[in-house]
Amino acid sequence: xxxxxxxxxxxxxxxxxxxxxxxxxxxxxxxxxxxxxxxxxxxxxxxxxxxxxxxxxxxxxxxxxxxxxxxxxxxxxxxxxxxxxxxxxxxxxxxxxxxxxxxxxxxxxxxxxxxxxxxxxxxxxxxxxxxxxxxxxxxxxxxxxxxxxxxxxxxxxxxxxxxxxxxxxxxxxxxxxxxxxxxxxxxxxxxxxxxxxxxxxxxxxxxxxxxxxxxxxxxxxxxxxxxxxxxxxxxxxxxxxxxxxxxxxxxxxxxxxxxxxxxxxxxxxxxxxxxxxxxxxxxxxx
DNA sequence: CATGTTTCCTGACAGC
DNA sequence: TGCTGTCAGGAAACAT
Numbered sequence: 001x002x003x004x005x006x007x008x009x010x011x012x013x014x015x016x017x018x019x020x021x022x023x024x025x026x027x028x029x030x031x032x033x034x035x036x037x038x039x040x041x042x043x044x045x046x047x048x049x050x051x052x053x054x055x056x057x058x059x060x061x062x063x064x065x066x067x068x069x070x071x072x073x074x075x076x077x078x079x080x081x082x083x084x085x086x087x088x089x090x091x092x093x094x095x096x097x098x099x100x101x102x103x104x105x106x107x108x109x110x111x112x113x114x115x116x117x118x119x120x121x122x123x124x125x126x127x128x129x130x131x132x133x134x135x136x137x138x139x140x141x142x143x144x145x146x147x148x149x150x151x152x153x154x155x156x157x158x159x160x161x162x163x164x165x166x167x168x169x170x171x172x173x174x175x176x177x178x179x180x181x182x183x184x185x186x187x188x189x190x191x192x193x194x195x196x197x198x199x200x201x202x203x204x205x206x207x208x209x210x211x212x213x214x215x216x217x218x219x220x221x222x223x224x225x226x227x228x229x230x231x232x233x234x235x236x237x238x239x240x241x242x243x244x245x246x247x248x249x250x251x252x253x254x255x256x257x258x259x260x261x262x263x264x265x266x267x268x269x270x271x272x273x274x275x276x277x278x279x280x281x282x283x284x285x286x
Numbered sequence: 287c288a289t290g291t292t293t294c295c296t297g298a299c300a301g302c
Numbered sequence: 303t304g305c306t307g308t309c310a311g312g313a314a315a316c317a318t
Contacts (some may be wrong), residue, residue: 003312032296059312084311085296100296117293119313169289174301178313186311276311 002082004152004183005226010055010088015054017090018113022050022201023065025106028124034102034117036079036125043178045076045126046105058147058182062127075129079143083121089114098234149182152219160216171207172200184219187254188226190279192219194253199285200278201271240250253279 002010026037026046035042049065056062063078080088097104103115103124115124119172125280127145150183163180164171174180175189184192194201195218198211207215252262261281271278 081312083295084312117295118297119311121295121315167288173289176312274289 002059002084002086004056004059004185004223005188006232007059007061007082007183008227009230010082011054011056011061012065014061014088014090014113015274017111018051018107018109019053022108023047023105024108026102027104027106029102031102031120034120034122034124036123042078042124042126046078049076050051056183057145058149058151059185060145060147061147064144066190075144077129079123079125079145081123083117083119083123083126085119086115086117086122087088091115117152147182148179149177150180152181152184152242153223155181155216157216161209161212161280164207164212167204169204170201170273171198171204172276172278174204175219176274178278179183183223186276187251188219191222191252194280194285195222197245197285200273200280253281255279 018276023046026043028035028043030039032039037045045067046065051064051068052064054061054063059081061080062081063080065076065078067076080086082088090111090113093106093110097114098116100114100118100120101114102120102122103113105113107113115122129144134274155163164174167174172189172193175184175250175273190200192215193280196211196214198207198215220241253268256268256280258267261268261284264281264283266281268279269282
């Protein structure tokens with residue numbers, strides 16, 4: 001299940017392979033729920049565009065596109081959300097199309113960019129923004145696609161603390177809420193809470209200042225470490241090369257139910273919180 | 287408005 | 303062996 005580190009890894013890998021190329025052909029499957037933008041419209045929009053760059057915003061992969069019509073002043077973005085089982089692959093057209101392929105972009109390099117998603121929790125969309133050249137004295141303030149939440153790797157401590165003020169829900173549920181914080185999913189929520197020594201069901205608004213400080217640090221540490229290792233390969237996540245990440249070897253609680261805590265030896269406990277399996281050490285996390 | 291619950295989807299795996 | 307049932311999970315939609 002791709003979270004921030006996996007999405008970052010995929011986005012970087014895809015960026016290296018497709019940056020600067022033109023989209024010469026577009027094929028989309030007929031599974032309407034995959035397309036937040038109607039498929040016909042998306043096809044029209046993507047065809048002929050040049051890919052300026054590919055980057056991560058939250059758990060979304062954003063393709064910044066130039067549509068070749070400079071006068072239109074429109075910057076298009078292709079937004080890819082991998083959901084649980086989505087993959088982006090760059091390969092030769094000769095490689096047989098895997099089952100559950102939902103999008104194939106033919107590139108000027110002669111290779112194809114493919115979106116494959118068996119479980120269809122992934123989503124594709126076009127984001128359109130006006131080019132903000134209206135204020136020539138200022139740098140463009142155009143951000144393009146932005147989720148409603150904050151980026152965990154750059155949020156300041158004070159803003160981080162503010163996110164949870166007055167919230168009456170378990171801290172883990174708050175961490176998973178993308179409207180608050182981007183990119184933290186089930187694995188990294190559990191791992192961060194373990195490293196911060198906080199029980200997942202503690203009420204977010206009742207955490208002490210010192211605990212939020214620890215959590216702020218541990219989220220960033222865990223995410224950065226995971227990015228360095230290429231993400232976690234838990235079920236079927238692979239990067240753009242089809243290579244698996246290695247962060248799962250660093251998991252201290254996730255999927256370690258019953259195994260001894262690596263700090264104190266107490267068996268790791270598993271509960272269900274907000275419909276998500278949740279792992280923690282009952283001794284180390286209070 | 288803030289939270290909680292249900293829904294979407296298929297592969298993997300357990301149990302008979 | 304092969305079938306059936308259960309589970310996983312991001313985030314939107316819906317309910318409370």
